[in-house]
Amino acid sequence: MNISYSSISSYLICPSRYFFSKQPGKVARSASLIYGSAFHELLARRFRGEQVSVKDVLSSYLTGKPKESENNWDGKVVYGSKDWRPDVMEIWMQDAANLVLSLPTKPQAVEMKLTRDFGDFTLTGVIDALWGGKLVDFKLTASRFFRADVLQAACYALLNGGPSQFQFFVFHRDKTPRLEPINVKETQDQQYLDWVVNRIIRPTAKAIKAGNFPANPSHNLCSQDYCSYWAICRKTGERNG
Numbered sequence: 001m002n003i004s005y006s007s008i009s010s011y012l013i014c015p016s017r018y019f020f021s022k023q024p025g026k027v028a029r030s031a032s033l034i035y036g037s038a039f040h041e042l043l044a045r046r047f048r049g050e051q052v053s054v055k056d057v058l059s060s061y062l063t064g065k066p067k068e069s070e071n072n073w074d075g076k077v078v079y080g081s082k083d084w085r086p087d088v089m090e091i092w093m094q095d096a097a098n099l100v101l102s103l104p105t106k107p108q109a110v111e112m113k114l115t116r117d118f119g120d121f122t123l124t125g126v127i128d129a130l131w132g133g134k135l136v137d138f139k140l141t142a143s144r145f146f147r148a149d150v151l152q153a154a155c156y157a158l159l160n161g162g163p164s165q166f167q168f169f170v171f172h173r174d175k176t177p178r179l180e181p182i183n184v185k186e187t188q189d190q191q192y193l194d195w196v197v198n199r200i201i202r203p204t205a206k207a208i209k210a211g212n213f214p215a216n217p218s219h220n221l222c223s224q225d226y227c228s229y230w231a232i233c234r235k236t237g238e239r240n241g
């Protein structure tokens with residue numbers, strides 16, 4: 001079976017949420033997911049030399065046909081906070097893109113689709129860029145840096161074949177917008193990567209294969225603002241009532 005970092009992360013937050021995300025049907029998408037995807041597409045296209053505007057990319061995500069991985073999206077967007085309004089996000093994305101595109105060096109590769117077979121599961125993923133010999137991921141929003149980010153970096157190092165240098169570029173919307181580079185040292189540690197495979201990815205793949213999808217209502221992302229399946233879960237899931 002194929003498994004990606006986003007599937008692992010979704011399952012670890014709440015197995016029910018992962019389950020709902022894989023069902024065909026009418027499911028609203030969270031604004032944060034849409035903006036993140038649009039930002040990555042914007043950067044990849046700009047790096048390839050396309051003069052595409054933030055507005056065009058954004059509107060194709062907000063109103064156009066969902067991407068192949070979003071075949072269950074009904075076109076509605078869940079705005080968890082007024083900060084996610086499209087007009088605000090357009091400015092935000094433009095600032096972030098300007099900062100990334102004005103960096104003195106350019107990436108060696110962008111949007112690298114990789115897979116790696118581990119026998120009982122296949123890890124898949126898209127790495128934002130290879131930059132100065134490092135794997136790079138762009139974060140449009142600065143959140144608290146938490147273990148999920150290290151897990152994401154580890155998954156990308158595994159996809160790259162093993163210990164690798166890894167850097168996040170995190171965008172901060174301060175008075176003067178800025179990019180913060182964050183190096184993740186764990187991605188260079190084979191023992192840590194083995195631990196991730198054996199203690200996180202493999203058990204998650206096994207649980208998904210077994211159809212084990214309990215709800216996790218105690219997670220701090222279990223809310224209307226952060227779970228696109230909140231309403232469905234309330235009607236049909238373990239949060240019913």
Ligand code: SF4
Nearest residue numbers: 014017215222227233
């Ligand atoms: S509402 Fe909570 S329990 Fe239900 S799927 Fe979402 S995160 Fe899980």
